[in-house]
Amino acid sequence: MTSTFQDKVLQEDALSTEDYQFLCSIVYKQSRINLGDKKKSFLSSRLLGRRNSLHIDSWKSYCQFLKSTAVETEIDILIDLIATNHTSFFRENQQLKRVEEEIIPTLVDIDRNRLKELKLWSAACSSGEEPYSLAITVSEFFRKNQNLKTNWSVYASDISQKALKIAEKAIYNETKLNLPDPELLERYFSRGLKSYTGKCRIKKSIKDKVRLKRINLFQPIYPLPHKYHIILCRNTLIYFDRKSQELLVSKLYNQLDPGGYLVVGYSDSLALIKHQFKSIGGGFFQKAEAES
Ligand SMILES: C[S@@+](CC[C@H](N)C(=O)[O-])C[C@H]1O[C@@H](n2cnc3c(N)ncnc32)[C@H](O)[C@@H]1O
Incomplete structure (x- = not known):
């Protein structure tokens, strides 16, 4: 031929x-x-x-x-x-529900109202859908528990500058919002007009809670202001080999407060690597409490 x-x-x-x-x-x-x-x-x-x-x-x-x-x-x-930046609003929402219904109440110690600031980190945030969904989840928790005086913030980082630019704009197609409750639309998004018809912008009340930064998860030292109570690192471990997964999971362990939680995606697994976490199921892993 x-x-x-x-x-x-x-x-x-x-x-x-x-x-x-x-x-x-x-x-x-x-x-x-x-x-x-x-x-x-x-x-x-x-x-x-x-x-x-x-x-x-x-x-x-x-x-x-x-x-x-x-x-x-x-x-x-x-x-x-x-880099595969595939993501969506309220992806694997069972995990976000668990954060709202079980993890945050435990962390803020609802009965004694002791935690002054709840700190969360979306460690491979892609174009922002994950940290904004997380921020909406946390905001809903405090809206329903107004007696609590805990301050809170979400740090969000990714290696991809292109993805972070989209996150910074915080404008998304309305058809892609995938909200678990339609009331969240009015509460947390502004609908676009004219050339922005069909688009929605995250409202300032949520946008201001989310701080974006470019971080390579493998850089020697994370330029982060503090340790976190909850770290989401979902649907990202799968792109790394076992040695790198082990390194990353130990770096995330060190970046958590004692008793804090790492959440990985349903397709991620820590089963084949050495780590110090206690698995509590459903992709949730807890760091040991500080010894008193
Ligand atoms: C498939 S997305 C997952 C986004 C989100 N966590 C979710 O579950 O929907 C994977 C993200 O990991 C980021 N990523 C890959 N390698 C990275 C690295 N070394 N440091 C930081 N982010 C990285 C990619 O840029 C991409 O945005």
Whole structure:
């Protein structure tokens, strides 16, 4: 069978195993995202637009470019392009319900009203749907328990600048809000008008509770102001190999207050790694209480 000119161009432009491995190693070194050895076409399709916009005509030259220039920003762009930012409002909502109905009441010690400030961290927040859903959940708890005087805040971070920009705007399609209770729409979102018809903006009362920051979960020291009572790190562990999962889980352990909780997604698992948490089921893991 004779190959067409187009086939020949495609073959010549195919990502070689060597270049693929080089790109995977950069991605891994920077983010610990483990692409494995079967994502060649995924990687080339995600990066082709970027390569073309730089007027670089082959993968070899793109890899050379990454090797030769002061490429911190190019590597950040690369991570942005390959990171899977899939998320949604009230994703795995059973977990948020449990936070509202069981975890927060335990933490704030409802009978004695002792906790002065409840601190939460959405540690791979993507485009904001998770931390805003969490903030709405916490706000609902305190709306229903107005006798409590606890202050609260949500920290939200991700490695992806592109995702954080969307989170910062806090404007989402109304059809994607997926609210467990329709009353939440009026309470926490403003509907857009004219060119924003069909869009909703998170109201200031919630937006101001959520502080966004770019953090790589594997950076040596987290630039965080304090330890947390609840950390959500959902649907993210799955992208890392076992060694990295172990490292990350121990870093998150250290970032929790004694007695605090780590929440992972339903598709994440800590079963195959060593860790110090006590599993309490449903993706919830508790750090040991401080010894008195
Ligand atoms: C699939 S999303 C999960 C979002 C949200 N937690 C949820 O469950 O809907 C995974 C997120 O992890 C982020 N991520 C991947 N590697 C990271 C790293 N090394 N540091 C921080 N965030 C990372 C990605 O940018 C992406 O936004």
